[in-house]
Amino acid sequence: MTTKKMAIIATKGTLDMAYPPFILASTAAALGYDVQIFFTFYGLQLLRKDLSDVKISPLANPAMPMPVPMPVMVQMLPGMESMATMMMKQKLAKHGVASLEELRDLCLEADVKFIACQMTVDLFEFDKSEFIDNVEYGGASMFFGFAGETDICLFV
Amino acid sequence: MNFDKEFDASGMSCPLPIVKTKKALADMQPGQVLKVIATDCGSVKDMQAFADQTGNTLLSTTEEGGKYIFFMKKK
Numbered sequence: 001m002t003t004k005k006m007a008i009i010a011t012k013g014t015l016d017m018a019y020p021p022f023i024l025a026s027t028a029a030a031l032g033y034d035v036q037i038f039f040t041f042y043g044l045q046l047l048r049k050d051l052s053d054v055k056i057s058p059l060a061n062p063a064m065p066m067p068v069p070m071p072v073m074v075q076m077l078p079g080m081e082s083m084a085t086m087m088m089k090q091k092l093a094k095h096g097v098a099s100l101e102e103l104r105d106l107c108l109e110a111d112v113k114f115i116a117c118q119m120t121v122d123l124f125e126f127d128k129s130e131f132i133d134n135v136e137y138g139g140a141s142m143f144f145g146f147a148g149e150t151d152i153c154l155f156v
Numbered sequence: 157m158n159f160d161k162e163f164d165a166s167g168m169s170c171p172l173p174i175v176k177t178k179k180a181l182a183d184m185q186p187g188q189v190l191k192v193i194a195t196d197c198g199s200v201k202d203m204q205a206f207a208d209q210t211g212n213t214l215l216s217t218t219e220e221g222g223k224y225i226f227f228m229k230k231k
Contacts, residue, residue, distance in 0.1 A: 027171040030178035031209045096169040096196070106175050 005034045005150040007143070012156065013042030015056040015088060015100070016064070021046070021156050022103035028152070029110030037107075038143040039135075040117035043156075044124070047116055047131045051100050055085040108134050115143055157216065157227050160188040166195045166223065173199040174206050177228065181212065184230045189215065192226040200224055 006028045010021040021043075025035045039047055045054055058064050058075045067087075074080070092099070098106070108114075118137045121128065128137075147153050163180040165173040173194045180190055192203070200217060203226050207214035215227040 023171050026175045030171070030175045031206065096167040096172070098169075098172050103171075109179075110175070 003032065003034050004152075005146070006036075006152040007147040007150045007154070008035070008037045009143075009153075009155045010037050010039045010043035010046060011041050013045030013054060015054050015085060016061075017156065018046050018051075018054055018100050019097075019103070022100065022107055024154065025112045026103055026106045026110060029107065029112050033152075035107075035110075036113040036115060036143070036146050038115045038117065038147075040120050044116055044120050044126060044131075046100070046104070047114060047135055049130060049132055051104075054100060055081050056088050057081045058084050104132075108132075113146075157191075158189065159191040159227060160184060162191045162193070164193045165199070166193055168194070169196050170198050170202065174202050177203070177206065177226075178210075181228065181230050186230055188230050190228045190230065192228060194224045194226070195222065197224070199226075203228070 006025070008021045008025060010018075012018070021037055025037055028035050048054075056064070058066060058070060058080065059072065064084075089099075114132075114135045116131065116135045116137050118139055120126070121137065161180060161184060163177060165176060168176070173192065173196055177190070177192050180192070184190060194203075203217065204214055206212070207228065211231040213229040213231070215229055216225075218225045
């Protein structure tokens with residue numbers, strides 16, 4: 001049986017959208033898939049050593065379940081984003097959902113390959129020393145070398 | 157049922173029961189049996205799917221007082 005492959009393109013850097021790539025990648029790796037994640041644009045934030053700046057905002061996020069209905073005028077007040085992030089993290093922990101750090105570590109342990117988009121690093125003038133070490137830097141062509149042979153390819 | 161190793165995934169949500177079951181199986185010998193305890197009801201279907209896709213054998217699935225008990229035989 002040839003090894004199945006999965007590629008994910010991670011483009012979002014918010015707490016809620018950080019979960020799907022790491023959950024799917026760690027699960028696929030556990031099922032024996034060879035997995036690569038290509039992090040581009042805001043997805044690059046998920047490669048930082050320190051993930052504490054990865055937040056969730058109720059603003060422009062009408063599908064987010066809120067404990068109490070909250071008008072947009074209130075959501076935009078200072079501190080609301082931090083509060084929403086704190087509440088979401090508490091909820092995740094309460095339900096036994098792994099932290100992003102843990103899921104990312106599980107991916108790395110399972111040999112999921114992380115590729116960071118070099119163009120985005122240059123565009124946003126990111127400092128590579130702020131990213132974890134297990135990252136390879138490359139472009140779309142490099143990613144397609146792997147993605148073209150995958151069984152599953154997802155854009156998140 | 158006899159087993160060689162136990163992994164308690166109580167309180168863990170998807171995908172941890174599966175990902176960590178895979179890790180628990182890693183240092184076991186072919187033919188050995190892993191007992192997994194989970195509280196995530198999604199793990200019932202996930203564990204079967206894991207077995208189907210990895211070639212390990214899910215010997216049994218039972219529920220006892222809100223806990224799901226799996227016996228997985230390593231390929």
